[in-house]
Amino acid sequence: MTSDPLSCRSRKRSRVSRAPEQEGETMMNFRNAGILAGLALSVSAAALNAYASEPTIPPAPADFPAEGKINYVARDSILEFKALPEYHEPDWVTKNFVASGKLPPVKDRLPKEPMVFKTGNMPDGIGVYGDTMRHVIGGRxxxxxxxxxxxxxxxxxxxxxxxCLTRTAPLFQVQASDTEPLPxxxxxxxxxxxxxxxTMHLIEGAKxxxxxxxxxxxxxxxxxxxxxxxxVSPLGGGASPEAFGTGTTLKKVDDYTVEWTFKEAFPKQYLYTxxxxxxxPGPSHILKxxxxxxxxxxxxxxxxxxPPEFMNMPVMGGWVPxxxxxxxxxxxxRNPYYWKVDEKGNQLPYLNELHYKLSTWADRDVQAVAGSADISxxxxxxxxxxxxxxxxEETAPARLAFGPRLIGYNLRMNxxxxGWGNPDERGQAIRELNRNEDFRKAVTMALDRKAIxxxxxxxxxxxxxxxxxSSGTSFYDRNSTVYYPFDLEGAKAELAKAGLKDTDGNGVVNFPAGxxxxxxxxxxxxxxNQYTTDKSLAEGVVGQMEKLGLKIVINALDGAKRDDAHYAGRFDWLIQRNTxxxxxxxxxxxxxxxxGPRTSWHHRAGKDDQLDLMPFEQELIDVINKFRTSQSNEERVDLxxxxxxxxxxHVNTVGxxxxxxxxxINKRFSNVPQGTxxxxxxxxxxxxxxxxxxxxADKQGKYELFPEQLPGKPGEKGPIN
Structure with missing residues (x-):
């Protein structure tokens, strides 16, 4: 996807004379062995004169010829719901389970009108049953x-x-003008x-x-x-009542119909939510x-x-633990009751088994490239x-396809x-600093992003x-992006404007007296703590902030503990990969x-459920609320x-x-959409x-650990044959 061709008034000023490639022409030091953190930079006086603290637009990114191109399709060419004259399943399911009476026939396990994936949207067409997809993950x-x-x-x-109620991931292949969530x-x-x-009509007869x-x-x-x-807080961070609109209600009409009521008119944005x-939703018959x-x-x-040891948890997805x-x-x-088929009536999924090897995130790439895992x-x-x-290399087991620049990292200030997170006196003072625009400008100007x-x-x-x-989204407009170039001296001046001085001469600025x-x-x-990139970026921020006069202490936590600290508000700053x-x-x-009280990643309500908004945040809210209810693509681009x-x-986040x-992805797999x-x-x-x-069939490996077996009863150990 490319930047939107429409432009906005440029904020480029006449004082900005440097070329983008000048940024960060400095010598790197390695702060820690094994971590590429050479971001504690020494800058000559001559180099400083080349930088300017006036805001401008970011330099154009370098061309990246390896980027894969997407084959765009119409939204309605991907899938539909309809009954088919006949249905099929793997032969071993029929032989071992249906014939013995352990399972009903496949036609009785499918809904009245299953989801049908259209052959025309399948890169390699209708498939065959068998094999395993091997994943490696760093989480637990x-x-x-x-x-x-x-x-x-x-x-x-x-x-x-x-x-989920709707699905959006496959929309990457749909032009923006045709984009609406898939059923x-x-x-x-x-x-x-x-x-x-x-009014939403649910799949009828699915199990x-x-x-x-x-x-x-x-x-x-x-x-x-x-x-x-x-x-109760569902996983994902966005399943709060206000995420679906203040005052929104939902009621059951009948077994296969629910009705939403919104305060706004036509808030189609919530279909994405x-x-x-x-x-x-989870299985209410088990959870309730x-x-x-x-x-x-x-x-x-x-x-x-x-707990993880509870096997055969009922799911609506294609595979069961x-x-x-x-x-x-x-x-x-494979889920024997999965409610999706291909146009020949073959019950999906085609793959019998999924593996998730519990290792590290870095190991995932290594194993996928080596061929001992299948996807990363x-x-x-x-x-x-x-x-x-x-x-x-010709003998490489995997193919590698780059997409647009959509992976990014922000430093988010609390x-x-x-009172969110119950900060102590120091923590509260940091939050007041975070709310000071001069302070935020000092931080963003002190970062040499080229070196990062x-x-x-x-x-x-x-x-x-x-x-x-992200610059890779179709909504991105470079001319509407305000960029404060790297300027350490200018950053120090902004820090002084925020009232911070080094009063004891130890190289770190002090809070004002009192x-x-x-x-x-x-x-x-x-x-x-589970990603090398996150740790490398953190070390770089520490080094560059040290030059500015700020002491940064890293709190590196694994997965769930990190999420708990984030959602509970127990942080001054956090480094977050873009969502x-x-x-x-x-x-x-x-x-x-x-x-809403809990929609922002870095600004949430305290115990009174009230937000202490800054004026620019209210402006952002007004824009987002208009965007969510706008029916005009042109207006949404402008918003x-x-x-x-x-x-x-206003430096809402520090990129x-x-x-x-x-x-x-391993070369043996078919039906991988181009440019994913x-x-x-x-x-x-x-x-x-x-x-x-x-x-x-001729490429299938013998990776299945439980061949010709299906999930057992909820809570029972392992699959059955």
Whole structure:
């Protein structure tokens, strides 16, 4: 996808005379052995004169010829819902399970009108059954209770288990003018004449993987007892009541119909919010008996009622967890009640088994390139060069395809001075600083982004990223992006304007007398300890902020602990890899601003449920609210230009770097869409539509750990044969 061709008034000033390549022409020092963190830079006086602190627009990124091109299609060419004259399944399922009476015939296991993937949209056409897709992940499962906030370990596990009201990941191949979420659990919907009511028609006759019927009761349990219940927080961060609009209600009409009522007219944006990860209901027949509203359980007991060892958890997705070995592997087998087929009536998925080897995120790339794993999102730049070299060899088992620059990192400052996270005196003083625009400008001007990018990988991969929308999204407008160039002396002047001086001469600025005891300004920065890129960026920020006179202390936490600290507000700053609202804009749009008490990543309400908004944040909210209800594509493009200007001018976030990602996938797999980005509307594990991927019979490996077996009963150990 390319930048929008329409332009906005440029903010370039006449004083800016340097060329982009001048930025960061400095010598790097290595702060820690093994970590490319050479960002504590020494700059000559002559070099300083070449920089200017006047805001401008970011330099154009380098051309990247390796970027894969997307084959764009019409939205309605991907799938439909209809009954077919006959249905098929793997022969061994018929022989071992249907013939013996353990399973009903396939036609009785499918809904009245299953989802049908159209052959014309399949790159390699209708497939054959068999084989395994082997994943490697760095996360670890907390349990199977997604709706109560438990992670399954990421890396595509939850995407393979969960099905949501709508689906957006495959929309990367649809032109923006035709973009609207795809139907999924909701097979169709109708708006009332005034646009305030949305009636959703659910798939009729579909079943959970244990054979229990799926119905509106599952939707209502998720809404009333997980999204609305203040004591439950579904995974994903966006499944809060306000994410679907203030005052929004949902009611059951009948077993296969639900009705939304909105305060706004035609808020079509919420159709995106109803996709992964925000509206993916769990099996109410399993969950409801454990919920405190219907039992004597506490909320903690409810959340932890389905630990990783609980096998055969009912799902609506294509594969069911049947084996878990701690720190070793998770195995998932095909769902015999899956409700999707191809045009010949073959019940999907084609693949019998999924593996998730529990290792590290860096190991995922290594194993996928080597052929001992089958798929990876190459998102850590440190691995780019070696992966490209191996993929270029004739004997390489995997192909590697780069997408647009949609992987980015922001430094987010905690803007909540209202008690979110219960900060101590020092923490509260930092939050007040974070809310000071002079302070934020000092931080962004003190960052040499060219050096930051080069510390990760040299070459045409990384681009200077001031923050805001990703340059790879169709809504991005460079001329609406305000960029404060690297200027350390200018940054120090901004810091002085914010009232910070080094009063004790130790190289670190102090709080003013009467604030936090006048001590050194010490900032605790939360990062994800599981990614080399995150740690490298953090070391770089520490080094560059040291030059500015700020002491940064890294709080590196793994996965779930890091998420807990983030969502609880226990951070001064955090480094976060960009999420879908910055890469797609239309997905999770509410996370672009604090439109509700809990929609922003770095500014949430305190115990009184009230936000302490700054004026520019209210401007962002106004823009986002208009965007969410606008019916005009032209107006939406213009609104995002306004958003980008306000956000970057006031330093809502501090951009660090951005770069393309690459999908690594074993060459034996068919039906991989060309140009699949590793992240746009969702991660590539969703975008590639794994349920319709297949392996030709002569290429299939003997990787299945449980051949010719199906999931057992919920809670029982392992699959059955």
């Amino acid at each position: 499962p907390e349990g199977w209770n997604y709706g109560a906030g438990q992670t399954q370990g990421w890396g595509g596990i939850d995407i393979g288990l969960s099905e 999924n659990l909701a097979k169709s919907w109708d708006w009332s004449e005034d646009g305030h009511k949305l 959970w993987s244990d054979g229990a019927p799926f119905s509106a009761d599952d939707i209502m349990f998720y809404w009333e007892d997980e999204v609305i219940d203040p004591n 109803m996709s992964y990860p925000n509206f993916c 008996p454990k919920h405190p509203k219907y039992s004597k359980n506490t909320y903690d007991q409810f959340k932890n009622a389905f 049947v084996e878990y070995r701690s720190d070793d592997i998770i195995v998932m087998r 999102n190459l998102e850590q730049p440190e691995n780019f060069v070696a992966s490209l070299k191996r993929a270029a 803007f909540s001075a209202n 990018g080069d510390s990760l990988v040299k070459g045409p991969f990384t681009a200077i990223y001031p923050g805001g929308l 604030t936090a005891g006048g001590k050194d300004v010490e900032i605790v920065m939360l990062i994800n 879908t609202e910055l890469s797609s804009v239309v997905q999770n749009t509410e996370q672009l601003a604090p439109v 995002m230009k306004q958003y980008q200007k306000i956000s970057t001018e 660090l770097t951005e770069y393309p990602g690459a999908l690594i 980005p590793i992240m746009m509307f969702n991660w590539a594990e969703d975008s590639v539509i794994r349920e319709r991927m297949w392996v030709a």
